[in-house]
Amino acid sequence: MSPQSTREIEPLITIYSGLSAAEAARLDALVSRRRLDPGAYLLHQHTPARSVFMIQEGMLMLERSSSTGRRQVMAFSHPGNYIGITHRAHYEFTVSALTAAVVQEIPLKPFLTMQDESPRLKENVRSIGGNILAHTLDQVFALGQKKAHERVCFLLRQLSERQAGASARRIELVMTRQDIADYLGLTIETVSRAFGKLKREGIIDIFSAHTVEILNMDTVEELALAD
Amino acid sequence: MSPQSTREIEPLITIYSGLSAAEAARLDALVSRRRLDPGAYLLHQHTPARSVFMIQEGMLMLERSSSTGRRQVMAFSHPGNYIGITHRAHYEFTVSALTAAVVQEIPLKPFLTMQDESPRLKENVRSIGGNILAHTLDQVFALGQKKAHERVCFLLRQLSERQAGASARRIELVMTRQDIADYLGLTIETVSRAFGKLKREGIIDIFSAHTVEILNMDTVEELALAD
DNA sequence: CGCCCTATTGAGACTTGTCAAGTCGGGTGG
DNA sequence: CCACCCGACTTGACAAGTCTCAATAGGGCG
Numbered sequence: 001m002s003p004q005s006t007r008e009i010e011p012l013i014t015i016y017s018g019l020s021a022a023e024a025a026r027l028d029a030l031v032s033r034r035r036l037d038p039g040a041y042l043l044h045q046h047t048p049a050r051s052v053f054m055i056q057e058g059m060l061m062l063e064r065s066s067s068t069g070r071r072q073v074m075a076f077s078h079p080g081n082y083i084g085i086t087h088r089a090h091y092e093f094t095v096s097a098l099t100a101a102v103v104q105e106i107p108l109k110p111f112l113t114m115q116d117e118s119p120r121l122k123e124n125v126r127s128i129g130g131n132i133l134a135h136t137l138d139q140v141f142a143l144g145q146k147k148a149h150e151r152v153c154f155l156l157r158q159l160s161e162r163q164a165g166a167s168a169r170r171i172e173l174v175m176t177r178q179d180i181a182d183y184l185g186l187t188i189e190t191v192s193r194a195f196g197k198l199k200r201e202g203i204i205d206i207f208s209a210h211t212v213e214i215l216n217m218d219t220v221e222e223l224a225l226a227d
Numbered sequence: 228m229s230p231q232s233t234r235e236i237e238p239l240i241t242i243y244s245g246l247s248a249a250e251a252a253r254l255d256a257l258v259s260r261r262r263l264d265p266g267a268y269l270l271h272q273h274t275p276a277r278s279v280f281m282i283q284e285g286m287l288m289l290e291r292s293s294s295t296g297r298r299q300v301m302a303f304s305h306p307g308n309y310i311g312i313t314h315r316a317h318y319e320f321t322v323s324a325l326t327a328a329v330v331q332e333i334p335l336k337p338f339l340t341m342q343d344e345s346p347r348l349k350e351n352v353r354s355i356g357g358n359i360l361a362h363t364l365d366q367v368f369a370l371g372q373k374k375a376h377e378r379v380c381f382l383l384r385q386l387s388e389r390q391a392g393a394s395a396r397r398i399e400l401v402m403t404r405q406d407i408a409d410y411l412g413l414t415i416e417t418v419s420r421a422f423g424k425l426k427r428e429g430i431i432d433i434f435s436a437h438t439v440e441i442l443n444m445d446t447v448e449e450l451a452l453a454d
Numbered sequence: 455c456g457c458c459c460t461a462t463t464g465a466g467a468c469t470t471g472t473c474a475a476g477t478c479g480g481g482t483g484g
Numbered sequence: 485c486c487a488c489c490c491g492a493c494t495t496g497a498c499a500a501g502t503c504t505c506a507a508t509a510g511g512g513c514g
Contacts, residue, residue, distance in 0.1 A: 064368060068453065072368045086313070088357040092364060116346055129356060130315040136363045137319060141291060141299045143370035144412030148470070177493065185371030190470055192494055209478085209493055226295065375502070404461060417502055419462055435511085436461055 012080045013131070015054070015124045023118050030111060031104045036060075036097035042083070045094045051105045052084040058101025059174050063182070064093045073183035075135065076175060078162045084108070086129040098174045143185045146226060149194040151184040153223035156204070160214060169217065173210045239307045240358070242281070242351045250345050257338060258331045263287075263324035269310070272321045278332045280310040285328025286401050290409070291320045300410035302362065303402060305389045311335075313356040325401045370412045373453060376421040378411040380450035383431070387441060396444065400437045 016024055033056070036042060042053065045064060055077055062083070065071040074093050077083060083095055083103075115122040142154045160168045173180070177188040184191065195212070198204045203220060205213045214220050243251050260283070263269060269280065272291060282304055289310070292298040301320050304310060310322055310330075342349040369381045387395045400407070404415040411418065422439070425431045430447060432440045441447050 064364065066368070066372075066452065070372050072371045074364060074367065086353075086356055086360050088354065088361070092361060116343075116349070119343055122343070122349075126313075127315065129313055129360075133313050133356075133360055133363065134315070134319060136360065136367060137291065137301060140301065140363060140366050140370060141293070143367060144299045144409075145293075145297050182371075187471055188493075189472080189495085193470090196494080225293065414503060415461075416463085416504080420502090423462075 013124060013127045014080065015082070015121060015128070017124050018120050019118065019124075023114075023121065026114060027106075027121070030106050030114070034103050034105050036101040036103065038097055038099050040097050042095040042097065042103065043091050045092065046090050049084055049087045049089060049091050050108050052082060052108060052111055053095075053106070054104045055079050055081050055083070056102040056104055058097055058099040060095055060101060060103075061098050061175065061179060062093045062095050071182050072185070073179055074139075076159070076179075076183070082128050082132075085125055086132055098179070148184075148186055148190045149197050150223045150226050151186065152180075152191065152194040152198065153203075153220045155180060155184060156212070156214060156220055157224040160217075160220075169214045171212050171214065173212065177209070240351060240354045241307065242309070242348060242355070244351050245347050246345065246351075250341075250348065253341060254333075254348070257333050257341070261330050261332050263328040263330065265324055265326050267324050269322040269324065269330060270318050272319065273317050276311055276314045276316060276318050276335060278334050279312055279338055280322075280333070281331045282306050282308050282310070283329040283331055285324060285326040287322055287328060287330075288325050288402065288406060289320045289322050298409050299412070300406055301366075303386070303406075303410070309355050309359075312352055313359055325406070375411075375413055375417045376424050377450045377453050378413065379407075379418065379421040379425065380430075380447045382407060382411060383439070383441060383447055384451040387444075387447075396441045398439050398441065400439065404436070 016027065019027065034042075034053075036058065042060065043051075057079055060077040060081075060083070062074040062077060063071050064074055075081075076098070077095075084091065115125060138154075142151055146154060156171060159171050159173070163171060175183075177191050180186075181188045181191045186194075195204070195206060199206050203214070203216045203223075205215055207213065243254065246254065261269075261280075263285070269287065284306055287304040287308075287310070289301040289304060290298050291301055302308075303325070304322075311318065342352060365381075369378055373381060383398060386398050386400070390398060402410075404418050407413075408415045408418045413421075422431070422433060426433050430441070430443045430450075432442055434440065
């Protein structure tokens with residue numbers, strides 16, 4: 001899939017998509033809910049993967065740190081996103097809550113068993129895994145090919161896309177500049193200057209450090225997809 | 228999983244791992260072989276995904292191009308690697324042969340059916356998918372956090388790791404400098420200078436543009452993993 | 455032997471990182 | 485209620501890294 005096509009409106013596949021009422025009920029029986037305070041950790045890199053999670057409310061952040069201390073943010077996760085679906089025996093990254101959040105937890109073992117019995121469920125999981133890989137490939141493309149202000153547009157576009165309906169143009173930046181920098185492979189100063197540049201050029205407006213509005217969506221798109 | 232852990236010796240999971248003789252035979256019946264000349268395309272981005280491939284001989288390259296012409300190489304694929312396993316309805320990238328190659332082709336539909344009936348096969352596919360995601364996450368980390376010469380070490384380490392047993396220190400660079408540059412998010416000039424720097428520092432030796440030897444594996448490792 | 459494609463090397467421009475100073479805003483304590 | 489404080493963000497000046505453009509070298513093949 002090309003970087004462009006992320007713009008397709010994905011109807012946000014869930015594991016429930018197309019399941020029978022009976023199957024959905026069985027799945028429901030597995031689910032428990034967990035509430036997270038801002039800053040709280042959901043799980044840690046290298047710990048055994050025992051559950052799959054779906055975000056119900058709030059925003060989470062997936063990150064990876066090297067022994068020498070630098071870190072790479074792998075994703076910002078929204079309601080409807082899944083965590084832990086494609087993993088191996090151990091989690092690939094650390095996950096923490098950027099805001100107060102509620103996640104649904106599904107124990108991995110019965111979830112896998114149920115996949116054996118429901119082709120549709122298995123298919124849904126496969127789709128979600130594909131989406132995660134596609135997202136990661138987009139990120140590789142962005143980090144490999146784009147300049148600072150283009151990477152910022154890449155993020156703005158991702159956030160506006162997934163943000164609840166109405167005013168997708170006004171964006172709440174829940175995360176810190178450091179989080180953004182670590183996501184885009186930049187420094188906070190460069191991120192800050194990139195925002196400044198976009199504002200000077202009239203492409204976005206910055207109300208506060210954590211609220212921006214996209215004035216010219218086409219240009220943002222164009223920069224986000226620029227190679 | 229941390230960037231470090233890629234160094235674990237993966238016993239190269241295959242879809243056959245742990246299958247019964249009967250299952251293996253059924254799988255064999257699905258497989259056909261396909262020979263590729265150097266430079267030939269195996270499949271194209273955006274075309275419907277109909278098969279899964281395993282490389283038997285040779286080296287392939289996975290790449291993605293944007294409409295504006297720049298491209299990102301997503302991976303160099305060795306014998307034993309799978310292509311198309313985690314995909315969606317359409318292939319995510321274009322795949323071509325860097326050398327003469329032989330691939331095994333498995334039609335997707337019967338392959339998925341068989342997964343429904345063999346939990347072990349499904350588990351193998353899941354593992355392989357996890358490896359692919361892990362590889363991609365490593366790449367994100369490298370592009371986001373590393374300098375040019377560190378990225379080159381990142382590549383050298385990957386190649387030495389997967390290269391047939393004995394002299395993993397001598398590395399054949401089958402691909403062009405442009406391919407390397409597009410994989411690492413650099414220009415060919417910067418790649419060339421990075422090689423030069425590593426050579427001047429006595430970390431590698433360069434016999435020809437396409438043959439290098441790692442003189443100090445520890446340093447290469449260290450640079451490859453540097454954050 | 456000569457040609458062509460690829461890779462290397464050099465000089466200068468541009469982008470990003472680093473270090474340091476200054477601003478903004480929310481929260482606390484006087 | 486206001487002053488202060490602290491963290492987060494912005495801005496500036498400079499250094500370092502990478503890109504661009506251009507010239508040169510090297511290797512394979514006719």
